[in-house]
Every structure is written in structure tokens, then in C-alpha cells.
Amino acid sequence: MRLEKRTTTSRLAMVLAPAGAVAFTLAISSLLVLWAGAPVSRTYALLLQGGFGSVFALSETFTRAIPLIFTGLAAAVAFRARLFNIGAEGQLYAGALAAVAVGGLHGGTGWEISPWVLMPLMLLAAALAGALLLLGPALLKARLGVDEVVTTLLMNFIVLLGVSWLLDGAMKDPTALGWPQSVALQDALQLDKLVAQTRVHTGLLLALACALGLWVLLKFTVLGFDIRAVGANAKAAEFAGVGVTRTTVLVALLSGGLAGLAGAIEVAGRTAYVTLDMSPGYGYTGIVIAMLAATHPLGVVLASVFVAGVLVGADTMSRALGVPTYIADVIVATSLIAVLVATLLTQYRVRWAK
């Protein structure tokens, strides 16, 4: 078999491709649900209801979507410039730690400054921490050609061990019992709830603003053009006068910064302090989200809500039917692969003859 580039993509294919991807994902996960001995239609019904079926379900889904939007944007902007940042998980934790370091109670800086000043400082510190963490791998890639995939991946393990160390010592909350946790963020820095009696917080607005801002940046600015040029063909971009190293470094700062913000917003909006399990892999899921969204910033928002809904819905469904929650990860992984194949088939046609 071989692939032949299509000259035009038919409207029908544009509709059929995503539909086919969804059908394929449902078919695979149905088999798994049957294996677990649960009724398929009821499983999906409960999953949908648990993720999107009520005000409470939606509020939980949006709460879960907030960090995913940030990490999804972090992956999307980096992938646009062909910088494969797989280290968002570590950058998220670095951002969370930086946030607590600036705005923490006792043991933090304890600065007696107006929250109007401290809040931006805290966000800046978090973004900076994430950005600096990615700067090393980006420079190693640009200067020495060291593959950033492996370095950023390995950094995640190093950062998590570092967090564990700090939570045992320097940043440990001396009054906390049980599992190690950092000192709490000052009350004044904790984000307000968007809807009363739910957990969804104003971090959602910041996440949406970042998505919109990134879209504008990529579409309407010179830097955005440079990023797309470097991603499309770094050699041609260099030849055309685009500073490839400069663009790569800027993208690294942007991507790491967004991932760092994910950590700060989680702390300020949801957990109030840093724990070792505050992120169930948001950094990695962000990569999947960026790919599902074809690295489009506004698509990232939609993909985040979809993935968050599946994750939240699976929790509810699992409690009722006993199907393991890992079904959510299977659905997300299968849909990623299915969407990639479907997108390709809209651009290429398969020829079976020689």
C-alpha cells in the first residue's frame, strides 16, 4: 500500500473522519467494558451523565479542565515550533512550588504585601520556574542537538524527586500530619469560586484568556509567524532570516511558563498547597490534548473539556458499575490514535496497487 497526497479534501471526508474516529474509539472501549462484565449502553450513559449531565458534573469537568488547558497550550505552542516538550508535568510542579514559595504562609516569604501585588508576583514566579526548567533542554537542543524528548522526560523524574525532598524538609508544613504537604497559600491569594457550592474557580477565566492570547500570538504576530516557520521547516526559516535559536528559546519560555502557571493555578484554585499527588499526569495528558486539537489553541480548550469530562465521568461510572477508572485513559489514548489516523486520511488517500 502507499499514500498519495489528495489535492483537495472533500467536505464529506472532513465530517466522516472525526465521526469514524469516535466510532472506532467507542467500539474498542465497548469490548473492554464487556470484558469487565458491565452493560455497555449503561456504562456510556453513566459516563456521559457523570461528566456532563448536571451542573455539578459540569462544574467538576471544568475544574479538571483548567490545568489541562494550561498544559495543553504548553504542549501545543512547543509542538508548533517542533520543540517536543514532554516535561510539562515537572514544569507544573515547579510552578506550584514557586507559587507557594512566594505566597505561602509561615515558611513562605511571609511578605505582607497587598494581594493585588503579590498575586501577579506569584503567577510570574510560577511561570518563570516552569520556563527556566525548559530552558536547559531547549538550549541543549539548539546548541548541541541533544534530543529534547528524552531530556524533558527525564527532568520530570528529577523534579518530582526534588519536590518530594522539599516537602520532607525546606517547604514542609510543620503542622501537617500524615502525607507530606507544603505550607498553605495565604487565604488572600486563593482564587474565588465561579459558581457557588462548586469547585470551579476563576482560574478558568485565566485559562481561557491564555488560549485566546496564544491564538492571537500565533496568528497575528511576527513571533507567531516565526514559530510556525521554524515548525514547518527550520532550515528554510533560518535561510529566510528567522532566528531559529532565538525562536526556539522564546517558545521554550512560553511553553514552560504556561505549564508553570498550571501548577500555580491548581494551588491557588483548588488544593491550596503542594502535595506529591496534586497532578495525576496533567502534563502528559496535555500532550494528548494538544494532538487532539491539532495544536490549535482554541481547539485545546474543547479537547481539554472533552478529556476532563471523560475522566470525571469515568470516576462516577466506576463507583456505580465497578468498571475500572483506567477505561478513561484507554478512551483518551484510543481516540488520540484514531484522530491521528483519521486526520491523515483526509489529507492522503490510500492506494493498494503497486
Added chain:
Amino acid sequence: MTDVWDILANPAFWVAVLRIATPLLLGTLGVLLCERSGVLNLGIEGIMVAGAFTGWLAVYQGLPLWGGVAVAALTGAVLGLLHAFLTVALALSQHVSGLGITLLATSLSYYGYRVSFPKVNTPPTITPFAEMLWLPIPILGQQTPLTLLALLLVPLIGYGLYRTPAGLALRMVGENPQAAEGQGVSVAVTRTSAIVAGSALMGVAGSFLTLSAFNAFFFNMVNGRGWICVALVVFASWRPGKALLGALLFAFFDALQLRLQQSGAAVLPYQLYLMLPYLLSILALVAVARNAAYPQALMKPYRKGER
């Protein structure tokens, strides 16, 4: 310093080094086969989880230990075939496909484990491979047959790569697929075979954890070993002999940090010792970066008739 000498003088330390090196060696050889043919396989982390799970499950269901290893290899091969379909036949991004397969294989394994054992608190166990005490070689005699297999694979893969027509074809499609195609070598078939074989080795690497190093399946038991293999293959300049060297060196430091912690001689917090293997991998990557002889066509998808 005397503590370090005491540790090094103890044969048990070297037994541990070889044991820790085994899954890394198997995984690195697997990555090596894939990358030599020009395809990055970031699916390794998930393939190792899947190999660890299916190999263990097969033995738990009554298959002999070697049957479990075969099942793990088969699992790896099937996942490799999927990766080959996505990256070779469809020429999709190798990064993304690999990460997708890691996510898929990991979540499927965890799902399968939970479905098979819904309500267990302590993981069920099997009887793992026994040490080869019949072997009159000091440190190797205290290893299991899987370690011997891994060591034998090094010269075998070296011979296959450098001394056989199939090995030449594999290296050719990894360096210059157009030229290989011109010589009548099918890039698609060669790359697919290399990925399937390499992924089968990754599956076996995973099964070492559940059938030899431990006797049960745990969540997070692979814990980044797959990613370390991806780093080790760069350190090894894509050569089987150096892959053995790299795996041993890495295992040496890993075993040393463990002993230092246990002996109470550790002056630093344990997390810093645990960081060492990962830091070492990054340092190794940086150290060889200038001279790294990457296969020329690595990560470049090949579409017949397209430049």
C-alpha cells in the same frame, strides 16, 4: 570512602548490578533495533508495562515461565506492529505515535489488571525464575536465565546487524532509505520487521521485572526505565556492545546509591540519590552529543516517491 570500598568488595553488590542492568539491556537493544532502522519508539515505556503484565498474567494462569516470556514478547510485537503501521505505513509523527502507544499500553495493562483482580489488596504472586546455581561462574550463577539471554543477545544482535544481509538492509533503511529502495530493499518491510523485533525485546524487558526481579505486578513498576533505555541507546552510539557497557555503568551507579542509602553512610537525603540515574542519563546524552552518530534517517518518515 571506606564505606564505598566495603560495598564494592562485596560480590552481592555486583550481583545486584547485573540484575539491575538486565531489563535496561533488553530494552536498550530493543530501542537500538528500532532506531537503527530509522524509527524512534517512545512506546517502550508502555510496552514494558504491557510485557510485565501479560507475561506475569500468563504464568499466573498456569503457563510455564518461558511461556510467560513468549507471551510478553508477543505483546511487545503486537504493539510494535501498531507503531509500525502508524509510523511506517502511514508515516505519522514518530514522537506522537510512540507516546500514544505508551499511554494505550499502560492504561490497557492497568485496566486489565483491575478487571482480572478487582478486589485484592496484596498483589497475587507467582514463583519467579530461579538463580542458575548450576552455573560455575561466580556472579552470573546468581542470576536468572533471562539475564543470560540478555547477555547472549548482545553478540547475537551485533552479528546480525554487521554480518548478515538482513542486518545490512536494516542499517541501510536507517541511513538512506532512498538508496536502499533503489537497491531493491523494501523500506516498509524492513522497518516494520525491525520495530516488531525491537518491541518484542521491550516486552521481554518488562517481563523480567515480574518474572525474575519480583514475583508480582505493581502499578508504576516500570517507573521510567523505558525512557532511560532511550537515553542509553544514544550513549551507546547505537552499538550493541556499548549498550551492554552503558547498561552496566548505569546499573552500577543505581546499585551504589541503593547501598549507600541502606548502609546509613548516606549524608544526603535519599531523593538526591534517586535522582542520580536520571541526572546521569542526561549527562551521558550531553557528553556524547557532539560525536553522536545518529542514524541519518532517524525520525524522518519515508513516503515512497515523495522527497
